[in-house]
Amino acid sequence: MKKIISFVLAVCLVLGCCGVFASAKGEKVTLYVYNWGQYIAEGDDDSMDIIAAFEEAYPNIKVKYSTYDSNESMYAKLSNGGITVDVIIPSDYMVGRMRQEGMLLELNYDNIPNAQYIDESFRNTSYDPENKYSVPYTWGTVGIIYNTKYVDEADVTGWELLWNEKYADKILMFDNSRDAFGIAQYLLGYDINTTDEAELQACADKLAEQKGVVQQYVMDQIFDAMENEEAWIAPYYAGDYLTMVEENEDLAFYRPDHQGFNVFIDAMCIPSCCQEKEAAELFINFLCDPEISAANMDFIGYSVPASESKQYMDEDVVNDPVAYPDAEELRNASSFDYLPEDVSRYMESLFMSVRNG
Amino acid sequence: MKKNNAVLLSTPYLIWMVLFTLIPLGVVVYYALTDPATGVFSLVNLRQLGMYLPVLWTSIVYSLVSALVCLILGYPVAYFIAHCGQTAQKFLYMLVMLPMCMSFLLRTLAWVGLLNDQGIINNLLVAFFDWLRSLGGVFAGIPEDFGRLTLIRTPGAVVLGMVYNYLPYMILPLYTTIVKIDHRLIEAAEDLGCNGVQTFRRVILPLSMPGILSGITMVFVPAVSTFYISQKMGSSNTVLIGDVIERQFKQGNNPNLGAALSIVLMILVFVCTGIMNRFGGDEEGSVMV
Numbered sequence: 251m252k253k254i255i256s257f258v259l260a261v262c263l264v265l266g267c268c269g270v271f272a273s274a275k276g277e278k279v280t281l282y283v284y285n286w287g288q289y290i291a292e293g294d295d296d297s298m299d300i301i302a303a304f305e306e307a308y309p310n311i312k313v314k315y316s317t318y319d320s321n322e323s324m325y326a327k328l329s330n331g332g333i334t335v336d337v338i339i340p341s342d343y344m345v346g347r348m349r350q351e352g353m354l355l356e357l358n359y360d361n362i363p364n365a366q367y368i369d370e371s372f373r374n375t376s377y378d379p380e381n382k383y384s385v386p387y388t389w390g391t392v393g394i395i396y397n398t399k400y401v402d403e404a405d406v407t408g409w410e411l412l413w414n415e416k417y418a419d420k421i422l423m424f425d426n427s428r429d430a431f432g433i434a435q436y437l438l439g440y441d442i443n444t445t446d447e448a449e450l451q452a453c454a455d456k457l458a459e460q461k462g463v464v465q466q467y468v469m470d471q472i473f474d475a476m477e478n479e480e481a482w483i484a485p486y487y488a489g490d491y492l493t494m495v496e497e498n499e500d501l502a503f504y505r506p507d508h509q510g511f512n513v514f515i516d517a518m519c520i521p522s523c524c525q526e527k528e529a530a531e532l533f534i535n536f537l538c539d540p541e542i543s544a545a546n547m548d549f550i551g552y553s554v555p556a557s558e559s560k561q562y563m564d565e566d567v568v569n570d571p572v573a574y575p576d577a578e579e580l581r582n583a584s585s586f587d588y589l590p591e592d593v594s595r596y597m598e599s600l601f602m603s604v605r606n607g
Numbered sequence: 608m609k610k611n612n613a614v615l616l617s618t619p620y621l622i623w624m625v626l627f628t629l630i631p632l633g634v635v636v637y638y639a640l641t642d643p644a645t646g647v648f649s650l651v652n653l654r655q656l657g658m659y660l661p662v663l664w665t666s667i668v669y670s671l672v673s674a675l676v677c678l679i680l681g682y683p684v685a686y687f688i689a690h691c692g693q694t695a696q697k698f699l700y701m702l703v704m705l706p707m708c709m710s711f712l713l714r715t716l717a718w719v720g721l722l723n724d725q726g727i728i729n730n731l732l733v734a735f736f737d738w739l740r741s742l743g744g745v746f747a748g749i750p751e752d753f754g755r756l757t758l759i760r761t762p763g764a765v766v767l768g769m770v771y772n773y774l775p776y777m778i779l780p781l782y783t784t785i786v787k788i789d790h791r792l793i794e795a796a797e798d799l800g801c802n803g804v805q806t807f808r809r810v811i812l813p814l815s816m817p818g819i820l821s822g823i824t825m826v827f828v829p830a831v832s833t834f835y836i837s838q839k840m841g842s843s844n845t846v847l848i849g850d851v852i853e854r855q856f857k858q859g860n861n862p863n864l865g866a867a868l869s870i871v872l873m874i875l876v877f878v879c880t881g882i883m884n885r886f887g888g889d890e891e892g893s894v895m896v
């Protein structure tokens with residue numbers, strides 16, 4: 251008995267020491283950054299390692315970086331609670347949703363002077379009218395990536411390509427409700443921010459109809475599948491197409507501008523579970539630095555919301571119409587707005603039944 | 608004093624069980640019985656369960672088929688190992704265990720790499736037919752890109768994934784049962800005029816029943832709740848109950864429905880284990896999971 255007690259005491263002692271030790275080193279701040287997969291330059295392919303550069307600039311901050319694969323899965327994780335995250339980069343509609351639900355903290359712009367470089371056209375947007383909660387990170391468009399080796403150009407006529415039975419089992423589809431419904435909405439001619447249940451149900455039916463030709467519903471797995479030609483057709487973000495085409499030059503990108511397509515902004519926010527707000531703001535500021543953001547955008551391929559950065563970027567990227575479509579092409583583009591909570595839930599449950607049906 | 612010691616020694620595990628089994632189970636039940644939007648008591652999740660019965664049925668069929676295939680493949684192996692010499696037995700036993708030392712996810716992904724349309728097997732086949740064509744003569748007529756098979760994203764691929772991953776769980780209990788069979792019983796059967804088939808059917812098979820039942824349970828239970836194998840090796844139409852549950856939590860933002868489905872799955876597993884135990888009830892050593 252005595253032995254057990256002394257053993258327990260010894261364990262307590264050791265653990266206690268660890269605790270003291272940890273708090274003595276506690277001046278070093280840990281910053282939890284939660285971002286999309288493949289969405290920051292990490293030093294591969296001669297790119298800049300942004301996180302290492304940040305830690306070098308602020309030696310007392312240690313970044314813990316983790317990734318998610320859709321706005322919805324990030325939202326689910328944060329709303330379940332119990333975790334610490336200091337910086338997130340959701341898309342426009344999700345910023346709006348989290349803002350409405352009180353899941354974001356107001357930013358202190360004194361710590362983010364580099365936000366001045368953000369272009370006027372990306373300020374005061376509908377998802378965050380006064381820019382109180384978010385600073386744009388990138389913007390981009392959604393289109394269809396296809397492999398010219400297998401796909402007949404004559405079939406590339408619009409979003410209906412994703413329903414074409416000729417390419418059954420070679421088509422990939424978005425594995426998140428908002429992007430998937432968006433495509434059905436453009437195809438059926440509905441508003442992409444519709445709250446009408448009948449219209450949403452019609453979209454779900456359209457998506458269910460597509461299921462027979464879909465090889466897989468994917469997010470980040472798209473890179474492998476398209477580069478290795480396991481799949482030939484997939485809707486995805488323009489920036490990621492630019493990454494994929496470097497690995498497989500048979501890939502092409504197409505935006506059905508006669509039907510409309512999504513243009514989005516992904517913005518940096520601080521969620522309410524943040525523990526290190528100031529460090530988070532320093533991180534956001536660092537990512538807005540024109541030279542840093544230029545190096546970052548060169549690698550991730552998404553479009554930069556600060557024209558100031560373009561002078562430091564690769565000229566081919568800046569002049570690429572895939573990343574920077576002209577106004578003429580953008581005339582039918584539209585962006586996702588915040589949907590009321592019950593509509594979001596309804597859309598998610600419809601998407602679940604499409605996936606599970 | 609002895610009894611006190613036993614209580615004392617089991618305390619850590621009992622605390623563990625309460626903290627990490629009973630309380631979470633309570634949380635699961637709580638979630639299953641509350642409304643996802645408002646958090647008040649409601650049966651709305653349970654009412655939706657009917658919709659998922661076909662998925663549940665598919666999962667059961669897939670896992671039963673996998674368990675049977677495992678049994679057919681595993682029994683001869685277990686029998687063979689049990690009748691090897693001591694050293695060989697240890698070595699073979701280790702070989703059966705060896706794949707389990709590697710991550711389950713990695714092993715499944717490896718199969719995807721093998722079976723893909725552009726995977727290793729298909730590329731080898733195409734290369735082989737290309738080589739034949741290059742020989743000319745009768746082979747010259749082989750068309751380009753000949754020999755590609757549809758291997759992945761089929762029901763067979765899902766069963767293959769399950770069988771491959773869970774086969775050790777079948778072989779190991781079979782082996783431990785068979786190795787314990789008293790050889791004198793077999794000799795007696797032979798002395799009394801049984802031929803090989805009869806000895807197997809009337810002596811060896813009944814005596815290995817506990818191993819068979821335990822093997823089936825140990826394959827069926829993880830297979831029925833798996834989600835990774837079907838996602839990676841099945842088509843977008845092979846949806847198993849594990850996939851549905853995972854999706855409710857990860858994307859669907861509806862942990863309440865996920866919890867309700869988990870409870871259904873749990874009940875299913877309990878019922879299956881119960882049935883297995885009943886079958887094995889009159890045997891020595893009943894099935895334990």
